Amino acid sequence: MPWGPLPTDYAERVYAGVLGKIIGVYAGRPFEQWPQKAIEAKFGEIDRYVADEAGVPLIVADDDISGTFTFLRAILDDKLTEPAPEAVAKVWLDYIIENQTILWWGGLGVSAEHTAFLRLKNGITAPASGSSEHNGKIMAEQIGAQIFIDGWGLICPNEPAAAAAWADAAGRVSHDGEAIEGAKAVAAMVAAAFSSPSIDDLIEVALSVVVPNCLIHRVIRDVRDWFYSGLTWREGLAKIQTQYGYDVFPGGCHIVPNHALVIHALLHSRGSFSEGMRVVNTCGYDTDCNSANVGCILGVRNGLAGFVDGYDWRTPVNDRLFLPTADGGRCISDAVIEARKVIEAAQMIRGIEAQAALPRFSFEFPGSTQGFSAFGDAQVSHADGLRIAAENGGAITPTFLEPSNLGSGGYSLVACPTLYPGQAIIANAVATGPSEVSFALKYAGEDDTIQTWEGPSTRLQAGEALSLTMTCPEFGGAPILGIGLKVTGDVTLKSLDWSGVPTTSLRSTESGNYWQHAWVNAMDTWHRWNRSVPFHLVKNSGTGLLFQGTQEWKDYTVSAQGTSNLADEFGLAICVRGLQRYVAVIVKRSGAVELIEANHGRRVLATGNIAYELGDPVSFQLRQSGLTVVARVNGVELEATLENEVSGAAGFVITNGTAVFGPLEIAPVR
Numbered sequence: 001m002p003w004g005p006l007p008t009d010y011a012e013r014v015y016a017g018v019l020g021k022i023i024g025v026y027a028g029r030p031f032e033q034w035p036q037k038a039i040e041a042k043f044g045e046i047d048r049y050v051a052d053e054a055g056v057p058l059i060v061a062d063d064d065i066s067g068t069f070t071f072l073r074a075i076l077d078d079k080l081t082e083p084a085p086e087a088v089a090k091v092w093l094d095y096i097i098e099n100q101t102i103l104w105w106g107g108l109g110v111s112a113e114h115t116a117f118l119r120l121k122n123g124i125t126a127p128a129s130g131s132s133e134h135n136g137k138i139m140a141e142q143i144g145a146q147i148f149i150d151g152w153g154l155i156c157p158n159e160p161a162a163a164a165a166w167a168d169a170a171g172r173v174s175h176d177g178e179a180i181e182g183a184k185a186v187a188a189m190v191a192a193a194f195s196s197p198s199i200d201d202l203i204e205v206a207l208s209v210v211v212p213n214c215l216i217h218r219v220i221r222d223v224r225d226w227f228y229s230g231l232t233w234r235e236g237l238a239k240i241q242t243q244y245g246y247d248v249f250p251g252g253c254h255i256v257p258n259h260a261l262v263i264h265a266l267l268h269s270r271g272s273f274s275e276g277m278r279v280v281n282t283c284g285y286d287t288d289c290n291s292a293n294v295g296c297i298l299g300v301r302n303g304l305a306g307f308v309d310g311y312d313w314r315t316p317v318n319d320r321l322f323l324p325t326a327d328g329g330r331c332i333s334d335a336v337i338e339a340r341k342v343i344e345a346a347q348m349i350r351g352i353e354a355q356a357a358l359p360r361f362s363f364e365f366p367g368s369t370q371g372f373s374a375f376g377d378a379q380v381s382h383a384d385g386l387r388i389a390a391e392n393g394g395a396i397t398p399t400f401l402e403p404s405n406l407g408s409g410g411y412s413l414v415a416c417p418t419l420y421p422g423q424a425i426i427a428n429a430v431a432t433g434p435s436e437v438s439f440a441l442k443y444a445g446e447d448d449t450i451q452t453w454e455g456p457s458t459r460l461q462a463g464e465a466l467s468l469t470m471t472c473p474e475f476g477g478a479p480i481l482g483i484g485l486k487v488t489g490d491v492t493l494k495s496l497d498w499s500g501v502p503t504t505s506l507r508s509t510e511s512g513n514y515w516q517h518a519w520v521n522a523m524d525t526w527h528r529w530n531r532s533v534p535f536h537l538v539k540n541s542g543t544g545l546l547f548q549g550t551q552e553w554k555d556y557t558v559s560a561q562g563t564s565n566l567a568d569e570f571g572l573a574i575c576v577r578g579l580q581r582y583v584a585v586i587v588k589r590s591g592a593v594e595l596i597e598a599n600h601g602r603r604v605l606a607t608g609n610i611a612y613e614l615g616d617p618v619s620f621q622l623r624q625s626g627l628t629v630v631a632r633v634n635g636v637e638l639e640a641t642l643e644n645e646v647s648g649a650a651g652f653v654i655t656n657g658t659a660v661f662g663p664l665e666i667a668p669v670r
Contacts, residue, residue: 003350007157007194010346013300015339015365016307017154017190020273020299021292022321022335023313025062027277028287030054033253036237036284046281047274049316057404061322061411063113064292066102067148069338070095070325071170075155075345077577083169089126090600092117092173094578095325097522100412102325109135110252112142116174127172137177143253145171145183146262147289150296153190155346160188164209175255181216182259184209186293189266193301199266202297206263216259219244223263233268233279240264246285258286265294273298273306273313304366320371320398322405326579328416328520329550329649332398334370336363359426359497360418361386361397371397372484372493375440375452385492387432388485394440395493396484401517403448416518416548416649419483421474422503422667427485427496428467431460435489437468442482443475448512451475454486472498477509479518500668501556506548506650507663508534519548522579523654535661539567539654547576547651548664554647555669559621560661565614567657569594571633572620572664575646583646584653585622585631585638587612595631595638605629605640625669 007013030051031039043050051058073095074080074087096117099105103113112135119129132140145167152166167187171180185206192205203224210217222243226236240260249256261283269276276294281287298306307313319334337360344354361370367382374380376393388395400417419425429437438457445451455470472480485493508531509515516528523544527536537546554575564570564587571586580600587593591612595605610633612618621632627645631638652661 004158006346006350009303010157010194011339011343012365013157013194013303014154014342015335015368016303017150017193017296017300018335018339018342019304019307019314019317019319020295020297021068021150022065023299023307023317024277024291024293024295025064025288026051026058026060026317027295027313028281028289028291029060029062030056031281032288033286034284036282039282039284045278047278048311058316059320059322061324061413062288063102063104063411064147064289065321066323066325066411068151069323069341070102071148072151072155072342072345074170075348076341079348081349081351083166085126085169085172088170089120089129089173090580092120093600094580095327097326097414097520097579100324101414106252109139112139113144113174115139120173130172130174130176132176135176138251140176141179141255142175142251143179143255143258143286143289145175145179146186146255146259146293149183149187150190150293151342151345153187153296154300154342155349156187156191157194157346158191160191160205160209163187163191178215179255181210181214182255185216185220185259186262186297189297190300193297196301199269199271202266202301203263215256219256219260220263223260224267227264227267233264233283236264236268237283253286258290261285261290262293265290266297269294269298271298271302272309273302274310277313314367318369318371318373322413322415324412324414326414326520326522327551327577328414328548329418329552331413331415332400332418336365336368336370339365359495361493361496363493373397378487383492385430385494387490387492388487389490390487392488394484394486396440396442396482398482400479400481402450402481403514406517414520416520416550417479418550419472419480419498420502420504421472423472423498423500425470425472425483425496425498426467428465428494429460429485430465430492430494431462432490432492433462435460435487435491437466437489437491438486439468439470440484440486441473441480443478443480444512444514445475445478446511448514450481457486460489460491474504477505477507477515479515501553501666503667505663505665519546519651520649521546533660533662535652536658537652537654537661538658539656541656543653543655545573545576545579545582545651545653547573547649549576549649549651551577551648553649554645555625556650557621557623557667557669558650559619559665560652560663562618562620562652562659562661563615564654564657564659567654567659569655570657570659571653572622572650573653574622574624574629574650575648576651577646577648582648582653583622583624583629583642585620585633586653586655587618587633589614593631593633593636593638595629595640597642605642606631606638608633608636608638610634610636623669
């Protein structure tokens with residue numbers, strides 16, 4: 001389709017939309033699905049974050065966030081330029097780990113998303129996977145299509161019809177009927193919000209993209225009519241509860257009551273972000289979902305200034321978010337990184353060449369902090385970068401989960417560290433006054449206690465710029481939890497990044513168990529009986545993976561020793577980009593060796609044989625360099641040429657059985 005130009009302020013408005021989305025989730029999450037009266041009895045009207053009052057963390061994993069920014073990956077992963085349900089379905093199968101990530105795993109016929117996932121897993125392709133025919137009208141018209149939909153609006157600025165088309169295609173992976181109409185309406189309003197229209201105009205946009213006279217169309221008109229009749233938001237809520245409430249529309253979380261509240265809150269916000277948050281969250285129902293949709297729409301419409309219209313919504317959030325998926329290296333993320341991914345997707349569908357990648361931490365948007373928090377006596381602020389002033393302190397941002405993150409929020413946190421030993425780190429900074437600066441790292445040390453390591457310090461004079469470099473040190477297999485700067489003086493951090501492949505051994509630590517959380521586990525069981533043989537893995541049926549790393553890793557070698565007492569096949573995987581996309585070398589029970597490429601199917605690249613019986617030790621090595629892949633198994637070498645360059649994490653693969661592996665050694669190709 002022909003596209004209009006991207007707005008000149010597109011990037012900043014996308015960032016504001018991402019912020020609005022995650023702020024809405026964090027504002028509404030502590031009392032999700034509470035009745036309105038219970039919310040007000042506990043907290044009064046919701047004009048602030050209440051996580052502390054509720055005794056829960058503010059920053060948590062949530063399906064609204066994970067699904068929104070993961071399903072959008074269909075564009076970049078498949079180089080998609082037109083809406084396609086089957087491409088989004090591939091993302092589901094690549095990044096969703098069953099019973100762990102993204103979705104509410106409520107069961108077949110209870111959770112619409114779980115039901116759709118099981119359809120896909122069992123070979124029912126999209127859009128049939130989400131259809132009323134397969135799943136029934138009630139299940140197909142729950143809220144899920146709407147809650148994951150904001151990203152499709154963000155890639156279509158001022159193109160609401162296009163946003164609705166993308167939302168329609170993506171939503172049909174798991175939903176049907178009125179759920180699709182609600183999703184189209186929300187995506188279209190996100191897209192239209194880039195031109196800062198009136199709320200009335202946004203509502204008209206929603207009406208223009210849904211099927212005339214469908215139920216969602218009627219809901220929007222009724223809620224708008226009640227607003228213009230002069231009803232207060234409480235009086236309008238009573239109307240919604242009576243005519244469109246949960247008592248009328250069955251299921252765990254139906255689209256109709258919640259879509260009504262999104263429209264209701266937008267109207268009564270009169271354009272104010274804080275008012276939108278107050279109304280949508282105090283009303284109840286699926287508060288985090290509805291608040292997130294309202295937050296994204298108003299975030300885009302109002303821009304960054306809208307987050308301080310009576311309450312500071314940004315500072316407590318600190319840009320932070322989690323994306324727990326089978327891409328563990330993407331879990332530790334922030335609003336800036338996700339905004340960049342949205343922008344890249346928007347460029348992809350338009351055929352615009354992507355700009356050169358910025359350093360991971362560049363603070364390019366006004367007020368962006370990218371998760372950096374002060375320690376010691378430091379004061380941190382945004383001033384053309386991240387300004388750190390301290391006599392004995394600094395600022396650190398997460399590179400992995402901390403123990404306090406685990407078990408919070410109700411959704412599993414699957415993650416890998418983003419920083420590893422052997423990688424090259426570089427920070428660019430400028431001294432405001434005479435200063436000393438050094439790198440600071442956090443890691444899970446002996447018995448899993450959190451330790452801080454400081455590198456050599458460098459002195460700077462006022463106005464002096466510095467490129468501080470370092471090779472990331474090794475901490476005995478312990479995951480690195482955070483990176484930043486230790487400062488004595490006043491320094492502005494302009495950027496910080498790292499590159500290359502680790503040189504390390506992915507293994508157990510001498511004490512403690514926190515190292516285990518650094519792996520993406522898509523096995524059925526992981527026994528940990530012996531630290532010298534840390535990986536005793538079981539996959540009862542089908543193919544399972546256990547892996548670690550990020551999608552940026554390329555041109556590297558992995559090796560490990562393994563044995564199997566009972567498995568159809570086992571081996572090493574490299575360049576893992578999802579549960580169905582990787583390169584592997586495997587040994588079968590017959591002694592046959594295969595070098596394979598998996599990409600929603602299996603392609604055998606090369607074959608060989610070794611003398612082998614169950615229980616025999618096997619030495620595996622696998623190397624990828626550009627398009628060339630070389631495997632060595634007990635001295636037998638296989639080589640193949642790939643059709644496309646690949647990159648990604650590394651780990652172990654088993655089909656139908658169990659295998660035991662030693663540490664996984666990893667190093668760049670020299």
